[in-house]
Amino acid sequence: MTPVLQVKNILVRRGRRFRLRVDEFAVEPGEVVALIGPNGAGKSTLLTILACLSQAHEGEVFFQGERVDRRNALTVRRQLSVVFQEPLLLDSSVLANAALGLRLRGQRAGAEDRARAWLERFGVGHLFAQNALTLSGGEAQRVSLARAFALNPQVLLLDEPFASIDVISRTPLIKEFKAVLTSTKTTAVLVTHDFQEVLALASRVVVLDQGRIRTEGTPTEIAAHQIWGKLAGAQIPG
Amino acid sequence: MDFIVKGFFQALQLLLRGDKEVYSIAFLTLKVSGLATLISLLLGVPLGLYLAVSRFRGREFFLGGVNAGMGLPPTVVGLWVALFFWRRGPLGFLGLMYTPTAMVIAQTVIATPLVAGLTLSAVQQLSPKLRLQILALGASPLQFWWLIIKEVRLGILAAVMAGFGRVIAEVGASMAVGGNVRWYSRVLTTSIVLEVNRGNFSLALALSFVLLFITYSVTYLLTVLQQRRRQT
Numbered sequence: 001m002t003p004v005l006q007v008k009n010i011l012v013r014r015g016r017r018f019r020l021r022v023d024e025f026a027v028e029p030g031e032v033v034a035l036i037g038p039n040g041a042g043k044s045t046l047l048t049i050l051a052c053l054s055q056a057h058e059g060e061v062f063f064q065g066e067r068v069d070r071r072n073a074l075t076v077r078r079q080l081s082v083v084f085q086e087p088l089l090l091d092s093s094v095l096a097n098a099a100l101g102l103r104l105r106g107q108r109a110g111a112e113d114r115a116r117a118w119l120e121r122f123g124v125g126h127l128f129a130q131n132a133l134t135l136s137g138g139e140a141q142r143v144s145l146a147r148a149f150a151l152n153p154q155v156l157l158l159d160e161p162f163a164s165i166d167v168i169s170r171t172p173l174i175k176e177f178k179a180v181l182t183s184t185k186t187t188a189v190l191v192t193h194d195f196q197e198v199l200a201l202a203s204r205v206v207v208l209d210q211g212r213i214r215t216e217g218t219p220t221e222i223a224a225h226q227i228w229g230k231l232a233g234a235q236i237p238g
Numbered sequence: 239m240d241f242i243v244k245g246f247f248q249a250l251q252l253l254l255r256g257d258k259e260v261y262s263i264a265f266l267t268l269k270v271s272g273l274a275t276l277i278s279l280l281l282g283v284p285l286g287l288y289l290a291v292s293r294f295r296g297r298e299f300f301l302g303g304v305n306a307g308m309g310l311p312p313t314v315v316g317l318w319v320a321l322f323f324w325r326r327g328p329l330g331f332l333g334l335m336y337t338p339t340a341m342v343i344a345q346t347v348i349a350t351p352l353v354a355g356l357t358l359s360a361v362q363q364l365s366p367k368l369r370l371q372i373l374a375l376g377a378s379p380l381q382f383w384w385l386i387i388k389e390v391r392l393g394i395l396a397a398v399m400a401g402f403g404r405v406i407a408e409v410g411a412s413m414a415v416g417g418n419v420r421w422y423s424r425v426l427t428t429s430i431v432l433e434v435n436r437g438n439f440s441l442a443l444a445l446s447f448v449l450l451f452i453t454y455s456v457t458y459l460l461t462v463l464q465q466r467r468r469q470t
Contacts, residue, residue: 080374086367091389092388100375104376104381
């Protein structure tokens, strides 16, 4: 099966040293891959390269088998969705924010209905007319997730999407997110520090450290692996 | 104190009786400064956006230039523009010296760094990740810039107010390149200087009230627009 997203021989430098060096990393359709590792491991850098938001100094990115370059980067970006740690909503209504990606793709008819349906699904439909900048952190991240799913992406890329949400709101949101992910069979790549999220969401875990992929496996395999204990800043389950 | 009261009433009289010269001076002031602000907006906003978002070698040099330009003395600008438009200057063949066009050019030079600098500052206050998020949502380059402009619209309005306030208040550049020619290139600030030099303080005061009225009215309109946008 052709991977939906793939990178080969990626090298990102910072000065004379490398920040990221990945020989190969592929995301298969339907899987949820968690990228874990300590701060500075290169997880977010890899995610922005996968999202075609930054370019590596060397290496190639493939989307559904086709090489991504400057000419088709926008077309590829329009088949992906990215959710960052901060909700990053614009200074307009919640509904306008949720429908923004669809509008940018030229989809006018039905954009608001679709966005509103996703807002309802994430439990923030009643806030549709409110200015997005007045929402609480949890509400704003729900809008951000609704905005991402409204685009029906081929791959959903998430950079610690639950990290800025308080613990009380986080657990139910992860549960809802898991339900949506399963029902829509969305392929996803999740950068996280939280092993509870990994256990709840991921089908495969890739461990990055000092810019390199150290190991990969199922969440249970990684939890039992000795490398897990060495990862600074990571939470050990149990 | 009598001076001020007298000046105020004289200003009212000049306006109410429709003094042609005062209206012509006020109209030219608005035209020159309004046009200069508009052009500086067209030049300064893209420059500020570009400097805020792009990374290139020598960027700091341009940033320093914009920041220093925000405090450019109008007299210096007037001198340099005059040197360019002087009969034997590099652009002397255009015959623009002592014309309102030269005044618009000089005022544009004064306002553009201010508009660019304040736009740059407004964009830099946005989270850098917001720019990534807009791209990630599938924005084309044109859509990207449009959304950024919408996000910093309050800052841009503040830049317009600051730019307009600066050029309508300047006197050195207008005097140097406009020449303060009666019925042709005389604006409120140059008229006030002229009347003060003549010792005609009541008229100078009257003209200053007209200038303050225009400045306040335009700034008030822009402020209303800015605050409405904030509420929506």
